[in-house]
Amino acid sequence: MLFPDDNGTPVSTDTRILLFTGKGGVGKTTCAAATALQAARDGKKTLVLSSDPAHSLADALDQDLGPEPTEIVDDLYAQEVDLYYSMKKYWGNMRELMLTVFRWQGVDQIAAEELAALPGMNEGSVLLWLEQAVRENDYDLIIVDSAPTGETLTLLTLPQVTQWWLAKAFPFQKFAFKSVGFGVRKTTGIPLDKGYEELEAIFEKLETIRDILAHRPTTSIRLVMNPEKMVIQEARRAYTYLQLYGYGVDSVVVNRVLPEEEIPDGSLFSNYLTSQRDYLQQIEQSFHPLPILQVPHLGEEVFGTERLARIAESMYEDRAPTDVLYDEATFEVREEGDAYIIDVRLPFADEEDVDVRHFGDQLVVQVANQRRNYILPNFLSYYALQGSSLRDGWLHVRFEEE
Ligand SMILES: Nc1ncnc2c1ncn2[C@@H]1O[C@H](COP(=O)(O)OP(=O)(O)OP(=O)(O)O)[C@@H](O)[C@H]1O
Ligand SMILES: [Mg+2]
The missing domain is CATH 2.60.40.790 (Immunoglobulin-like)
Structure with missing residues (x-):
């Protein structure tokens, strides 16, 4: 698709983006890491980006990660987005502005640092990293390992929400605001004008990245779930909302499926198997015609490249992780x-x-x-x-x- 560069000139990007979402604990990080590893092994230069503040991507990959991309194996880079690091990088002037206002109101330094993180900033930071990675056109594939469903929806709807917020919060013209800002700066030393300019630039980037995330088949969302009642229910709701916002979901991953042949009749897990069959059927009915990728329960915790490779193998079989697995609104x-x-x-x-x-x-x-x-x-x-x-x-x- 076409994408504006630093000067606003449209350039084409062929970066593929995959976003894994689902209820807490279903295996999003595991599936994202496994997919990234498989794609890198297929020779795609891949970045896996964790947007969950409770980072477990490092645990899954069994490697230390930082707030900038780290190379894990050939062609595989991983990064855990850190809110405070990102704020310094992307929201510097806004943060300064907020810190100055808080200090000016007598809030002490440490509390001000905490307060300077507004709701939505973590999600916003993830989008800005994503925007940068797409703009630099450095990767064939970018994978987002996101926080549980609710927060993913925040992430995906943030650009619309922030636009609205900008219109409400700054209803006056930029010009007027700038001169007001200048006045405030003279009396308080608060650089309101710079903060506003930065905000505008950020909103432009958020708009761009929203377009990319909503663009099919550039971006595909993979819905991760387990064969369990509550999990399926939440996934169906998320699916409806993702479709409403125009995002392309290209498959469903059913993770931690107990392998039938491993469980003897009359064992502790027989009842679980019965309900699992029922839930697998419900998943077919709810998500048809999306492809359903099944991943067995490995019978052990999943971390490190060897186990992740086993996950990816059963998830994709003869497909490539970067394939567009389904491409139509349903x-x-x-x-x-x-x-x-x-x-x-x-x-x-x-x-x-x-x-x-x-x-x-x-x-x-x-x-x-x-x-x-x-x-x-x-x-x-x-x-x-x-x-x-x-x-x-x-x-x-x-x-x-x-
Ligand atoms: N197929 C599997 N077989 C066995 N264990 C698994 C499998 N998939 C995931 N796990 C384990 O389940 C736990 C949760 O997985 P993971 O962290 O990937 O979930 P998540 O959806 O990212 O969780 P969160 O919502 O907290 O981010 C981990 O301990 C992981 O090792
Ligand atoms: Mg996770």
Whole structure:
């Protein structure tokens, strides 16, 4: 895709970006590290970037990592984003500005340092690192090992949110703000104008990186889960929201699947196997037609390159980690007057075989003897199903206010 360079001139980038997300503890870091290792072995220059403040990428890779990329093996670089390091690098003037304001208000040095980290800054920092790595066009592949689902959504929606925030917080023109800033600087020594310029530059970068993250097939999101009830539920919700924001999810990774053949009948884990079968089927129904990559439970903790390589092997089989595994929206919501239309991708279905129902926060679509469940966005709580039609491989479902 095209990407503006330092002077705003569009240059083309062919960096591929993969983002692993999912509920806490499902194996995002493990899968991200395994994927990175496999891609590097395939000769792709790869950067794996951890955005989780509770860093465990270093543990998974069994290597010390720093706030800048470190080379782990040939073609594999890893980095753990550190908020305070990033603030110094990217938000220097803004941080100065905030620190000065806090100190001026009598807050002591250490507390001011803590306060100078605003919500969203960690996510913002990750995006800025990502923007830099894409702009420098130095890697074939960048992998983001993100924090649990909620924070990933913050990460992905941050540019929209910050735009809104900028418009609310600084409703006056830049020119006016600059002269106000100059006045404030004279009386307080606070360089408001510089802070604002930096903020503007940051917002521009955030916009750019948002476009890249939403660009298919440059960026693909891989949803990691385990065959467990709560985990699947959260993944389905995340999937709906990712699609709503226009992000491309290209596969589902079901991690820590207990291998059937290893578990004798009547053992402690037989019941678990029964429910696992049921959950694997639910995953098929909820995420179809996304490819589902299964990773077995290794029976031991996963760290170091040897075990990560085993994870990658079962995850990708004969696929390459950088492949675009699926490239189509499967679910979309759009407004039509006072109504909302939900478009569901249903290739190969016949109208007479399709039955659509609405239960609570779910849309249930039955096609012949197959049932699929879609989680509806919260804003549809007060809307009722009015009807549906099938055209060109898409089911259009109409919701109107009750
Ligand atoms: N396939 C597997 N077999 C055995 N153990 C696994 C497997 N995948 C992950 N683990 C183990 O599960 C634990 C959690 O994995 P990991 O840290 O990758 O999860 P995470 O989703 O990144 O967690 P967090 O939400 O805290 O970032 C780790 O101890 C890891 O070694
Ligand atoms: Mg993790």
